[in-house]
Amino acid sequence: MQRFFTYIFILFLFFGAFHASAAILLVEEGVIPENGERSFSLMLDTEGETVNAIEGQITVSGDALLSDVRDTASIVSLWVTPLTIKDNALFFSGTIPGGFTGKGEVLTLVFKGTASGNISINIGDVSVFYDDGLGTQTDIAPTSIIRDVVLGAAADPAITDTIPPEPFSIGLINVGMTPEEPLYALIFATDDKQTGIDHYEVQERGRGDDVYTMWVSTASPYVVQDQTLSSHFAVRAYDNAGNVQEEVYKPEGGKGMIGGVLILLGLIVLVMVVRYARRLRTKRSV
Amino acid sequence: MLRYFNFALVFLTLFLVWGIRVSEATELRSDNFIVKDPVMSGGGTWSESDNFGLFTSTDLVFTGTSSTASSSQKYGFLPFPVVVTPQLTATLIGTSTASVSWTAAQAYLGWSVTSYRYGVSANDEDGPYTYTNVNLDLAATTTDLTPDTTYYFVVVVADAFGNQIGTSTPVSLTTPDDEDEEDEDDDQGDGTSSSRGRTSTVVFFGYAHPNGIVRILKDGIFAKEISVDRNGTFTVPLSDVSSGSYIFTVYGIDTSGVRSGLLSFPVTLLQGALTSSLRIFIPPTLSFATNTDDTFRVFGETVPNATVAVVVTDGPATLAIQTDVSDNDGRYSVSFPTPELFGEGFAIRSLASVGDARSPFGLAIHLASPTRALKGDFNKDGRVNLVDFSILAYWQGREGVPAAYDLNSDGVINLADFSILTYHWTG
Numbered sequence: 001m002q003r004f005f006t007y008i009f010i011l012f013l014f015f016g017a018f019h020a021s022a023a024i025l026l027v028e029e030g031v032i033p034e035n036g037e038r039s040f041s042l043m044l045d046t047e048g049e050t051v052n053a054i055e056g057q058i059t060v061s062g063d064a065l066l067s068d069v070r071d072t073a074s075i076v077s078l079w080v081t082p083l084t085i086k087d088n089a090l091f092f093s094g095t096i097p098g099g100f101t102g103k104g105e106v107l108t109l110v111f112k113g114t115a116s117g118n119i120s121i122n123i124g125d126v127s128v129f130y131d132d133g134l135g136t137q138t139d140i141a142p143t144s145i146i147r148d149v150v151l152g153a154a155a156d157p158a159i160t161d162t163i164p165p166e167p168f169s170i171g172l173i174n175v176g177m178t179p180e181e182p183l184y185a186l187i188f189a190t191d192d193k194q195t196g197i198d199h200y201e202v203q204e205r206g207r208g209d210d211v212y213t214m215w216v217s218t219a220s221p222y223v224v225q226d227q228t229l230s231s232h233f234a235v236r237a238y239d240n241a242g243n244v245q246e247e248v249y250k251p252e253g254g255k256g257m258i259g260g261v262l263i264l265l266g267l268i269v270l271v272m273v274v275r276y277a278r279r280l281r282t283k284r285s286v
Numbered sequence: 287m288l289r290y291f292n293f294a295l296v297f298l299t300l301f302l303v304w305g306i307r308v309s310e311a312t313e314l315r316s317d318n319f320i321v322k323d324p325v326m327s328g329g330g331t332w333s334e335s336d337n338f339g340l341f342t343s344t345d346l347v348f349t350g351t352s353s354t355a356s357s358s359q360k361y362g363f364l365p366f367p368v369v370v371t372p373q374l375t376a377t378l379i380g381t382s383t384a385s386v387s388w389t390a391a392q393a394y395l396g397w398s399v400t401s402y403r404y405g406v407s408a409n410d411e412d413g414p415y416t417y418t419n420v421n422l423d424l425a426a427t428t429t430d431l432t433p434d435t436t437y438y439f440v441v442v443v444a445d446a447f448g449n450q451i452g453t454s455t456p457v458s459l460t461t462p463d464d465e466d467e468e469d470e471d472d473d474q475g476d477g478t479s480s481s482r483g484r485t486s487t488v489v490f491f492g493y494a495h496p497n498g499i500v501r502i503l504k505d506g507i508f509a510k511e512i513s514v515d516r517n518g519t520f521t522v523p524l525s526d527v528s529s530g531s532y533i534f535t536v537y538g539i540d541t542s543g544v545r546s547g548l549l550s551f552p553v554t555l556l557q558g559a560l561t562s563s564l565r566i567f568i569p570p571t572l573s574f575a576t577n578t579d580d581t582f583r584v585f586g587e588t589v590p591n592a593t594v595a596v597v598v599t600d601g602p603a604t605l606a607i608q609t610d611v612s613d614n615d616g617r618y619s620v621s622f623p624t625p626e627l628f629g630e631g632f633a634i635r636s637l638a639s640v641g642d643a644r645s646p647f648g649l650a651i652h653l654a655s656p657t658r659a660l661k662g663d664f665n666k667d668g669r670v671n672l673v674d675f676s677i678l679a680y681w682q683g684r685e686g687v688p689a690a691y692d693l694n695s696d697g698v699i700n701l702a703d704f705s706i707l708t709y710h711w712t713g
Contacts, residue, residue, distance in 0.1 A: 055707035073531040075552055077506035078672070080679055080704055095675075095704050097506040097711035098535035098550030127701055133650065133661070133709035135694045135702030166528065173665065173673050175680040177688055187676040191505060193530020221676040 023047055023128045023140045025056070027084070027109070027121055031148045032064050034113040036155030039068075044128070045103040046074070049138060052131035054106060055080075055093035062119030065148040066090060066112035070196040070240065075104035078189070082199070082219045083107070099131030113149040121145045161194040161241035168239070170235055170249035175221060185221035186249060188235050195240035204231045207250075369393045369452035370517075372402070372424075372441045376457045377487065377523055383461060384437060387425035387491050387521040391443040397451050403442040411438045411456050422641065424491050424519070434463035444675030486529060486555045491521040492566035492711040493640065495540035495587040496616045500568065503535035503713035507672065514538065518589035518616055529555045535713065538568035540587035540616075540664030546571050546710065547648035570594055570618065570636045577621065584634055587612070588645070592638040594618040598653075600632050612638070661693055670710045678707060 024045040032038045044054060054076065060066040069083050069090055076094035083092060092107060109120065123143045130136045168190035178184035188200065201215040202222050207230060215236065218223075224233060229251040235244045331339040335503070344387075372388035384406075391399045392403045404426040405415030420426050431437060436458050443452035476560045494500050496518040501511040514520045524534075538546040547569045570588035577583055584596050590612055598606040608620035618638075633650040662670045664677045681687045691699060693706040 036403065052708045053701050055701050073554070077533050078675060078708075080701065093704075095701075095708040096533065096550065097503060097504075097708050097713065098533070098537075098548035099709075100533075100550055100552070104552055115503045128561060129702060129705035131705075131709055133706055135653070137702070145309060163528075171673060175677050177686075185676065185680060187672055189507070191530070193528055219338060221680050223680075266672055 006229075016155040023049065023051060023138045025106070025123050025126060025140065025143050027123075027145045027147070031150045031153045032111045032119065033153035033155045034063075034116050034149055034151040037067060037110055037112045038153070039108050039110045039156050041073075042107045042109055042123075043103055044100075044106050046101055046128075046138075047136040048101065050099040050101045050131045051096070051128050051138060052099040053095045053129040054127070055091070056126035057089065057091050057124050059089040059121055059122045059124070060108070060111070061088070061122075063115040063117035064111040064113045064119045064147075066109060067112040068143045068240070070108040072108070072193055072196045073105050074107060075100045076106060111147070113153075116149055116151050118146050118148045120142040121147065134207070159195055161192075161242070161243065163192075163194055163241065164243040165197055165237040165239050166190045167245060168235075168237065168247055170233065170247055171181070172229075172251060173221065173250065175223065176270070183223060184227055184228075184229060185223045186233055186235065188222075188237075188247070189218045189220060190237045190245065192237070192239035192243070198238045198240045198242075201236045201238070203234045203236075205234060205248075206230075207232060288443075294388070297532070302304065309551060310467075318589040325499040332466065334336070337346060369397055369399070369443055370529060371443060372454045372459040374439060374441060374454050375521055375523075376437075376439050376459045377489075377525075378459050380460065381433070381462050382429065382431045384428045384431060384439070385425065385487060386427070386439045387458070387489055388441050388454065388521075389517060389519045389521070390493075391452055392517055393443070393445075393451065395447055399443055400446045401444045401448070403444060403450075405440045405442060407438040407440075407456075408432065408435055409437075411458070413438075415440060417442065420644075424488055432460045433461050436460045438530055467507075479614075486527050487523055487525040488527055489521065489523045490534070490536060491519070491587040492565055492568070493518050493592075493643065493645070494520050494538040495546070495571060496590060497541050498587065499539045501537055501630070501713060505533055506535065506711065506713060508713040509534075527555060531666075535570065535711075536566055537712075538571070540571045542571070542573070542587070544571040544573055544586065545649070545712065547646070549646065567638070567640075567643050569643035569645045570638045572596075572634065572636050572648055574634070574651050574652055576624075580624045581621040582624060583619055583621050584651075585637070586619070586636065587616045588618060588638040589640050590614050590616045592616070592618075592640045594620075594636055594638045596620045596634060598622065598632055598634050598637045605632070660710045661710070662710050664691060669712045670707060671713050673708060675704070 024047065026043045026045065028041045028043065030038060030040060042058070055230045058066070066088050069085060071079070071083060073170070076096055078097070079092070079094040081091065081093050083090065110224055121144070126140050126142060128140050130138060168188055171187045173185055173187055174182040175185045184203065190197065199217055200219060202218050204213045204224060204226055205211060205217045213225070227261055233249045235249070316368060370392040372391050374388045377385045386404065391402070393399045399422070401419055401421050402423065403417040404420050404631045405417045406428050407413045407415045418426065428437070437460075438456045438458045443449050443456045445451050484629045489504060494514045496514060497518050498514045499511055500514055500520045500522060502509045502522055502524055503526070510522060510524055512520055531552065534551045534553055535548050536551070537548045540546070549568070571586035573585055575583045575585070588594055591614070592612045594610050594612055596608050596610070597604055606622060608622065610618040610620050612618040632653045634653065635647045635650045637647050639647045660668070660670050661668060662674050662678070666675045667673070678691060678699060681691050687699055689695075691703070693703040696702070
């Protein structure tokens with residue numbers, strides 16, 4: 001009898017456990033105000049599967065602009081490429097450690113109506129991967145969605161954000177082909193739970209923090225110009241409200257430091273040799 | 287010094303006497319034998335000489351009950367049920383909320399833990415306590431605490447009939463007075479001490495591998511790790527988390543160093559709120575070995591005394607199932623016919639259940655390449671994390687990619703490689 005119940009238990013556990021199905025991308029319902037902004041959630045429904053990576057291309061045409069994108073409520077933890085809107089289009093590619101099962105927000109898309117009418121939101125080149133360790137793609141079809149742009153429709157309330165992005169740490173890695181031929185790069189990542197991270201900037205400084213390069217707008221990983229690692233490296237994270245969090249990475253040692261130590265040692269040896277020679281000369285003269 | 291020695295001697299004697307008194311309740315001992323489960327016989331007589339004892343009984347000497355219309359008589363080997371009571375941890379959240387979590391009670395010899403009653407008392411350890419039934423939850427919160435007050439918390443363990451079978455040792459905390467609270471508000475107001483606003487605490491607790499490790503990742507980045515107790519339960523409070531939406535990831539590492547599957551929890555924290563992720567059940571770890579007798583063995587670790595199901599799948603189809611009950615150290619093992627019976631691409635997974643709690647499936651072993659090596663650990667530090675992710679991101683779209691970085695060997699670095707790396711993520 002106990003064995004019977006065990007089998008019933010197991011059948012219950014596995015019912016649907018390995019059922020394969022497709023994933024779906026959706027944009028929530030709503031209308032866009034003419035001359036105003038309205039945000040829409042881009043949602044992923046995994047249809048019961050567990051997935052860990054997603055990418056796609058969003059292009060917008062019609063009577064509104066894709067004015068902003070936020071990831072503050074996203075199920076995606078790590079973006080492979082920065083979220084950048086260009087020519088009313090956005091490419092997104094990111095991963096979810098631990099995977100995700102269910103229906104969750106991938107991105108918040110902000111549209112700004114330019115005239116009454118409608119827009120077409122096309123989501124193409126979509127790939128979603130199972131969390132199976134094999135890089136297996138799910139079945140997911142391109143999507144095209146129409147949303148109306150209406151004069152007088154409700155716009156989003158303004159977001160007040162005075163909180164800077166989260167403090168973060170900076171790492172130094174070798175992205176070179178081999179350990180013998182290193183190519184050093186900075187890695188960094190942080191969050192801003194109010195309006196999201198807009199971009200990062202990096203500055204390379206002399207060790208006395210007295211020589212500066214220009215701030216460079218960049219993304220992680222950032223290959224440093226000073227491959228001798230003689231510099232200090234400052235990274236600023238900007239959120240979408242303009243708040244800034246700055247951190248500084250100070251490499252320990254570095255080729256420049258090693259060179260300096262070698263020069264110092266050389267000088268000490270030189271002084272000792274000179275003193276010894278003088279002492280010998282003094283002895284001979286005596 | 288002599289006074290301290292005498293005091294210690296008295297204390298030790300009291301301790302020993304107490305210990306002997308407890309052992310007498312469950313066992314009968316002589317120099318030559320121990321009776322673990324003494325017999326309760328119905329009626330009869332007892333005779334003894336210098337060398338032996340003899341008893342007679344009106345009932346049979348095994349467990350049972352004799353009943354009449356008006357009474358019943360129990361006889362046989364009567365076990366003494368015991369319960370290991372919960373260990374409590376109380377944390378003050380903000381100034382007026384207490385978060386209390388506890389380890390799972392363990393019941394033996396006839397008792398079973400069916401529910402907990404969470405008790406709170408203000409200013410007096412002896413009570414009276416106000417109790418709330420929390421079923422089998424392992425945490426509870428109490429809000430609206432009065433300032434400058436010491437609160438005591440206990441957990442009562444109940445059986446299926448609601449009878450109290452154990453009570454924890456009380457723990458306490460004291461709330462700050464009003465002035466402390468006002469000072470904190472002032473700090474928030476001038477923006478000097480808390481530019482991040484009020485923060486929250488997230489409490490993770492549940493079941494994992496006994497004496498193993500549980501790690502918490504916040505948005506994919508390592509946040510905290512903690513040791514699992516020998517009963518396979520853990521509690522991890524993660525404090526100072528700003529309000530907002532997060533993906534928390536939890537996984538375990540067993541005593542052999544084998545990693546479990548990862549579990550993800552999307553959580554939105556409101557300002558000053560406490561969120562508890564209830565009863566996380568870390569999936570069993572899974573290892574693989576070929577036996578000498580045309581079978582292969584699948585083994586791993588999970589919660590002690592859990593029912594473990596190991597399945598062999600081919601895509602959506604389930605081909606074979608074996609079950610086992612983990613031992614007191616959480617170890618389980620099942621055997622299948624040789625892998626040749628299974629085809630390319632077949633996979634093994636396992637899950638566990640205890641009572642009404644069930645883990646999800648853990649990491650799969652693919653029979654075509656039965657290895658548990660981490661894929662994507664490019665810098666060989668034993669972790670797959672942001673460093674490895676960044677190395678892969680650097681090489682995406684570039685030519686001359688080192689073969690070690692092309693995880694699916696298709697000649698390019700694309701999202702499929704990131705998916706494989708993410709599957710092996712350790713944070």
